[in-house]
Amino acid sequence: MQERVPVTSTARSGAKWGVVAVAALAALLLARPLGGIGMLVVLAAVLGIGLLAVNTPELSRPATVKNPDPLPAAKPRPVLSVRDRWQRGIEHHNQVLGAYGSFELDPKMLLQYPALWDLSAPQVIAFHDSLETAGELRSDEFPGEAMAEKYVAAVNELRSTWAAADRFARSTGTGALSADDARDCRRALKLLNHAESAENAERATYLQQVLGTVDRLAERGVVPRPDRARASLQTKIRRAIEA
Template sequence: MAEFWTGLWQFAGSYWWLIFFIGPAIGGGAKALERSSKRRHQRRLEIIRAKAEAKGLLRAESPTAVDGARSASGAAADDTGEDLGTRARMQRLLEAHDGLTHRWLEYELDVAKLIAYPAMSDGRQPLTAAFLRAKKVADGLRPASERERITPADLAAYRDALTDAEVAFDVAEREARRLSDRGFSEPERRRLDTAKRLLNVAIDEAATPAERRTAYERVRAELDGLIAVSDEAMERLAERSALQLPPAAPN
């Protein structure tokens, strides 16, 4: 043991200068780990906060809460009143569901948004995939109409699933806006910038029909292989481009 400590002190005495290289490296690594941990912690807090806020907005729709309030007040509810209350809650949930679908389709069908926030249409992005899964669950639990007979438990399950989908959308949207085009290489970013400029020409009423058609076709070409643009999105762009575009010249 004495030999070990003697050798250690001799090494330290001969290579004391290594402390100037090892120390900063260790410190830098520790700081990087600390920053990464803080980012993960902050993101978890954002998700928890968003979910709490969304559930707070819909808490008043809880059938249990409504029934409890009625019992506390001593009011006797007849079947007709309960049916009307359930239909009203279902109607509000269905409207919220339609609103969520509309917000999502704006990213799917608006080429400008597809270019600006490509992560929202990329199912490989974890948060976007989480939203799509949550929306699928909510879609599966959605009643056909507000007049459909549904148990309080089923209504609560649908409400909770819709809340989860809304929260997942908000989180995915914030992440997509943060990422923007960071997932693309420099040449790919230049193609996206070109597509943005051409998009402005395609919907410019001051441009000639020929200019709009050329810009429209070049937008499609620039995005090919970069972003999955649906035929519906291109049709919507065509409608915004004045459309009636002249027929393409025969080859």
């Protein structure tokens, strides 16, 4: 669409004055029979009307707006191949294993959220079932499209059940334990906090008590056998003794 050239206020004023001049000349010709005084009166009236017309602002006209350029069409997302989705499934699988492993590796997590191993909870059962299924379908090499699709679906299920189990464990804490088991967890957590601010032999003593409590909780089935947590505690005890 072609843009209109705007008319300046100076051009509009010039045109108005031209009209006034023509009107004044016509008035003079018509006023001759009235004599000199009549001609002056008519001329003054015409000039007054002309000044009023020139100084009266025109109504603003809406500016002509060019049509905006259309937005570029959204590019479709590339469709991942089965191999790419299988590779991404391995990454997601590793993320879940890492998150779950932090509960087993860190004694504090183990003691704060023992509900993650409450096999009477549907969320926990579903997670452990999907963890086993995804582990059985996992392979080091691309297994072909059919098996890869099954593995990707299993990992998607694993991520969903892990999110539900994690929420359940964090919201439950030690609330589902017996009074004795919950008390042991709280006591071991306090000992861990004391150990963080203690030094050398005192620190080693606190950690030894935590290790004994964790072992008793494992024997009673409150938490799984904490091999990784025990190894972490034993390393800290050894370093405290040697310091």
